[in-house]
Amino acid sequence: MRPGPAGQGANGRDAVTATRRLNFLRLAGATAITAVLSLPALAQQPAAPSGTTIDAIRARGTLICGVNTGLAGFAQPDSQGVWRGFDADYCRAVAIALFNDASKVRFVPTTAQNRFTALQSGEVDMLSRNTTWTLSRDTSLGFDFTGINFYDGQGFMVKRSLGVNAARDLNGATICVQPGTTTEQNLTDWSRANNIRFQPVVIERLEEVVAAYVAGRCDAYTTDVSGLAATRSAQPRPADHVILPDVISKEPLGPLVRHGDQRFADLVRWVHFGLIGAEEFGITAANVEEATRTDARPEVQRMLGRNGDLGQMLGVDPAWMARIIRGLGNYGEIYARNLEPIGIPRGRNALWTTAGGLQYAPPFR
């Protein structure tokens, strides 16, 4: 015979079940009442009020900025562990506006796949991470894009030895791609529209997807052309790889913030326009000091905070833009410092006003 309360007959067992059921009913009833009573009290709890991102950042003393895990020219730690690059400088510009201190940034590396959860959940205050502005990201994902600081498009890179000269020759090829990107969606759209069959290899981490391409697991690697150029520049022999001339999509890249806080969105937006505006006016890191004192153009005076109260409207110091330019330079300087060394020409990211490019700032008024 097994041990345990098996001594009771069927009746005993029924009785036990019945009592248990009764207890459970009582318990459930009581719980329901308690729950109902506690409802109004809890419901009145103020949920995180919107519009406080700037206050939260100020209270914390640092801006938390989501960047790449390491893409040359855009965001990559240097040998001292300092993040360098175009996207990293945008984080610094916002930190200067808020703290007058470019070092008050904590860089959080994010993969293509986890970047949005990081921003949604508040793990980062903003993303500055070659992210394409799309309708769904701007709406149902809950973000606000604050501008386009890099006009890009998707391309393909292959090994020179493969002898492929155009994207349409890739029919039947194996293509490496990072998940959670517009890249993978564009790839399927493109293959459908052009009747090209391909075999995907989908790997999350940038280093590993690039390693798979380099090892020959894939015939081609696809991402934004800027990303291809950055990856190619980081190879031991860049000349062994060719970026095909075909560009299969538009990839307008820019910083983004969470929905529900217009003040912070406005700030990030105007930091970008300030950088463009400064280049339009010829204000550089070298001459900003003098320009603040002597430049007689009214709009320059307003932008640099000598006149008017534009800084106050944004909730920052009047000299915000002057300080950003002194610390980092204008848009053209940031671009030249970070992207030209890795072989990304200004191209359509030139100023509209002077070179017929796409970059253009609304008035500082």
Add this chain to the structure above:
Amino acid sequence: MSDASVDPRFRRKPPRRPLRLSWSDERVRGIVYQVVVVALIGSVIYWLWSNTVHNLEVRRIATGFGFLQREAGLPIAEHLIPYDPTDTYLRALTVGVLNTLKVAVVGIVLATILGTIIGIARLSKNFLVSKIAAFYVEVIRDLPLLLQLLFWYTIMQGLPGPRQALNPVEGVFLSNRGLKLPWIIWEGAHTAALLACIAGIVLTWLYARQARAKQMADGQPRKIWPLAIALVIGLPILTWQAMGGPWDVDWPALRGFNFQGGTNMSPEFAALLIGLVTYTAGFIAEVVRAGILSVNSGQWEAAQALGLRHGSVLRLIVMPQALRVIIPPLTSNYLNLTKNSSLAVAIGYQDIVSIANTTLNQTGQAIEGIAIIMAVYLTISLSISLFMNWYNARIALVER
């Protein structure tokens, strides 16, 4: 156990004491504590829930499972059921679940076989064999699995490209694109043969059961294997023959960038499978060793004294007892293997985690995505547990 053996006094209900509404009544205290605990937990859950809903609302983040019916647009390299990027997220996620199941099922079978061999080898009287097995177990268990997976994947990538593929046997190609094998072109006759084989197994099982019952009655052993071979192998072949005996082989051939035709085992699947199997086998080996060691050596001696042969001792005396010790920890190793398969994302095998992550990235619906992943793993794990518990109960020693 029969009711006749029970003292009739136990069958009477114990007298019920009425509940006194007083703190000194332990039953009242019990109820109050339970209500408080449940209310607390309930409030915390409610608070978390309402907070989440409110925040999603403020940030205008989409909610609900409506996205499952939208077009996924994501490329998936391996799928057991037909899949195209124009299909829905629901189908993409189903493909992911099947990919997880594929690697888990094959992995569990192989890890059990390899683990048992190594576990027995470690008990071998041969010094070299037992030391090699011990070394294997120590090394494999001490290195992080992720590292091992990346190691195997790097090895796979080190294979030559498709144009220089290794070609050991006609029609078999090994390259950094995977292992290509010839495969028959599947037709109705093959499906019929497969069904016939299953029917054969069932019939054999029924016959064996009957034979055993008869043996119990008259003591005559009956040969089962001739019928088993006829039913399990002969029947399918006859069926296939009767339906025309189609045998068209799809040979892989290099065309353009890659091999076309035949069947393929991708480097991602291979690396994940090898990694999971070798890793888990290290643990299973120890479980098997412990199980066998748990059987007292007196059992061996006693069985031999009865004149049983070595194989029979193992099968009839030792294994049933060892399995009692082996099954519960084996179950948790199966669960570990299944859950560890989620490391697939690192090496580009598109399992449920990989596809759900991409889905939640594209739709922004992280909570729904994580809920789906949790539901899938919970279902798989509970199914494995239930099956193993059932099996455990079946093989448990029945005391008579």
